[in-house]
Amino acid sequence: MPPLPNVEKYGRVVTRFAPNPDCALHLGSARAIILSHEYARMYNGKFILRLEDTDPRLKRSALEFFEMIREDLLWLGCKWDEEYIQSDRIPIYYGFAERLLEEGKAYICTCTPKEFRARVQLKEPCPCRGLEPGENLARWERMLDGSYGEGEAVMRVKTDLNHPNPAVRDWPAFRIIDTRKYPHPRVGDKYRVWPLYNFAAGIDDHLLGITHIIRGKEHLTNQLRQEYLYRHLGWEYPEAIHYGRLKIVGASLSKSKILRDVRRGLYKGWDDPRLATFAALRRRGIRPEAIRRLIIEIGPRPSDIVLSWENLYAHNRKIIDPEAKRYFFVKNPFRLLVRGVPRSFTAEIPLHPSRPEIGSRRLHVEPVNGEASVLISDSDLNLLREGAVIRLIGLFNFEVESLEERRVVGVFHSQAHDEAKRLGAPLIHWIPDGSGLPCKVVMPDGSVASGLVEENFRGVHVGEVVQFERFGFVRVDGKDGAFTVYFAHK
């Protein structure tokens, strides 16, 4: 990662991650989290988690997300040194509001948004802008005591009406929310005047001693706005780094969309494999370290990017490949009868091809009247042309005799693997007929593949990531009755 700017100016680097707990976290937040955490770690600094739950109405936070966010951060390996929740800090914001009002640096505006916008477009002040501090304080009191209803008054921070960007002119800092109608999940209707993002975040970044803000570039104009607040208060704005927007092919990283579609039941939950939430990635067997490496590789550049899933999978594969045990999973089992099998065979196959020390698994085939029956995946049927020699991995080679509607019939050819090599015979996986544990594989697109996994699979524990040979890496999700695994990637 590139060095942080002006580190020497500050005693200790302090970064923060400041989400609104209104949805499950997803890959889109990964940059803010991991970069902030990683930089803090790199400079031996401090990483703060700040929950920004200051909108009880439109982007309403929910208790379940507070906890989900903490879980995700821990899972990602981003332990925070301090935690703050903005709904606990309302009186602090009120204090600064009053100070600004007293000093004539903010005013209470009772114009309608439309009126205000029209004026500010023309760089003209609204009538409220010239009010005396006394009157402003009185109006502020009326906001607090309920004399003003929702939408009837806002506090605005004075900026520059000539600012080229109309969006930074006298921006709103507090608004009224009828919390009896829209109670806040943590503090109910205790407050009816709530700070807006730029006020709360601006105040907190200073108060918490944040030295480096790492956030998306959609906040670029927010920095402009907040700089006025800092000037009013005599503070110095921290270093701010704005990274570009991150997308990943085929997944929506829009909180509101995810929220809506989960609520609608389009998805099975926050960890539906079609989602790019951390919960979903976790369930699929994506390791946090893979996400961390990916994000660090991407860095804090300001350009927008569209990630390919392969970018993530490649990192993950490097992590899980050395530890994933190998098993045979036969998707949509199809019967293969091999005639002329001279005796019984036991295949002994290592649990991991490059780590023989961790042991092996055995599959036994007992012919009846010289006929051995095994199950193979229907996806291998295209390899079985009449006359073709095929090797059943670890077992023996056979020659295809005939393809029937419900089974393939072959004849024993030889046992040696070398013989298969010599003939260039394809290798396919299999399980003994009559064995196998039912297993469902939940794919990233939400579809489900089913089949049988070899009996040796019985010992795996939930959460383990294994490789189904010639199929892909999967994470064991459940083993009550039938097995359920989630597909990670090839």
Next chain:
RNA sequence: GCUCCGGUAGUAUAGCCCGGUCAAGUAUGGCGGCCUCUCGAGCCGCAGACGGGGGUUCAAAUCCCCCCCGGAGCACCA
């Protein structure tokens, strides 16, 4: 429309500030080969990019201008 930010191979990233060593490095993906009793891993090789146009300069991915394209913001959201 206005304000701002970006554009290096399929994807991601290095280089850009401080022009030459960049006929552009790396990872991943693709292709080919080797190896391996997996379509995994590993090894070797191949193909693949400076958005376009001008200018400055002995020399430009790097500096300047114009254009094109992409994105963000323009909320009593965060």
